Amino acid sequence: MTITAAADGSALGNPGPAGWAWYIDDDTWRAGGWPHGTNNMGELKAVLDLLESTAHRPEEPLRVLCDSQYVINSITKWMPGWKKKGWKKKDGKPVLNVELMRSLDAAMAGRDVRFEWVKGHAGHELNEAADARARAVATAFQTGRPAPEGPGFPGAGSAPAPAVGSVRDRAASPGRTASPDRTGAPDRASAAGRAPAPEALEDRHDPDLLSELLAHEEELARGRSAAETVQALERDLLRPEVRADAGRLGQLLHESFAEIGASGTWCSRAEVLDRLSREPGLGPADVHVLSATELGPAAVHLVYRLVAGDRASLRSSLWVREDSRAELGPWQLRFHQGTEES
Template identity: 45%
Template sequence: MTLIAAADGSSLGNPGPMGWCWYVDEGCWGAGGARSGTNNIGELLAVAELLDASSQAGRAGEPLRVLCDSQYVINSVTKWMPGWKRKGWKKADGKPVLNRDILERIDTALAGRDVTFEWVKGHAGHRENEAADERARAAAEAYQAGAKPNTGPGFQGPAQAAEPLHSDTDASDVDDAALGESEQHDPDVAPESPQRLLRDLEAALWGQGPTPAVTASRREELLHDEASGVDVHGSFLSRHELLEHFASVVGRDDLLAGVASMDAVQVVTLAANTCLVTSRIEFVDGTVQRTSSVWVYARLVQNERTWQLRHHHATLVSNGAFA
């Protein structure tokens, strides 16, 4: 029997507070979002989350028909993605493909599955599409209001007893191991030996390490909903200010900002699902900071868990030659 589900996304401002939703029926749907994202990101995430949720529920062997009102999603997955992959995820004009991280995640989730995509006209009274659209917008509005969205019941029934796969493959940003979801395990208990994993995550936030490219959407996921920080001047940083702080130095190579090196990274387990990461960071202008970050193994979406930064503290060691 074919499983039929609608997938839709919503962004208030495009970009702005973003929501996504996949919808089978009133008793089977899932939703989520982020504080900032585009319509296209929401649409793609809805498909990615649907594929993961149905797989985790033990229904990957069933044919799946995905109803989308986004030609961008359908064309990206069914027409353009094979060519993009052959060209190293570059478009015909040589520019990088947008939203590569989510597309790679979808590509991996589609492997070995019977999935078809069907276009439906949006806002035209289609029951499943309207239901997905309403829930995606509600999730975006929740993030806009600083509230937690209704994530839905997910898949219910005996099939959910199957062991979850916990896969979140965003290979262009941080590798599978860095997300802590590469092996099957109790979703509420952190994987053992997180030292390398957390070193990579901490480095990635500063644009360092083996996978330095972290998009704004990935940085959003890596920071806990209640993340905070203290900068070298002793000023308190809200989650939004902490995001801006990391974004302001990543990719900079001038003399006023940018990270030149990051070393002495150490990981200490404080408690179950909580670790302290310390490091020494030297900026291009010669400024040196000592940083301490508390990471927690927290809920990301539905049944998935991942390591997230809960608190970050920086101490100035040297002002640098240009301070």
């Protein structure tokens, strides 16, 4: 019989107090977390612990419901390439969450696993249950209360859910590690339940570029200011190689993004994506930041003067951080306006 479970993660502040959980039913679930982590760490750890908790039933197919395209694509598409490169990206830097990725690779060996994308916070019973438990652990770490661990999977042993230690994306504590020589059904991992646009853009996305975007969360955890991060992202949007990458643009532009161009024309996100994909870029350009104002923990207003050749313009951008869980996700451009200098 197929084992069906939802896996989810939560981080209050992202990064911040973090939790993970997988859920089958009220009698079969498990959760854990850390004092400091990210959503992605929680999502990956939830899948890893589910694989390890069901390792004694390798003959039964496993169906994993997940609302993170990053996690699904990492495991089903990108992990083999990362492994072949020694778990490094094209620039030679380690893949984000590398210890969790290594453990997932080992835990997937010999397993029949099918991943399905589900929309988060859309009323899906299993996904909502996993999310509630992951958030409860994150809240427990935030308030200093005991973290709920759950009954676990029958026959999986009595090892407690790892929930201690401050960790970051580049050095997560994965807990128990699966044995790579585990026997069972032939190796097979598949993904189903395709997400609608703009999430589907990730399917065409270079995983190194996605990792680069997600790495800004790690930069913040190391003390980089929100204003500095946003300035770097704004400069990315001016680079020809980024403008030519529909997946990267889809990650950087908020789903409700809008722009008022130099001519005073209002443009939607779809119109801007189409225009940028056809434009070669500005060429060499100088950015002179006039102000970078943090409007709160999740918004930055950036004003700068852009000089490209013999043309100059004043630019205003609003960057925000949010996601479907009302937690802080990656920075995205919400609104932009440009006016040419006379």
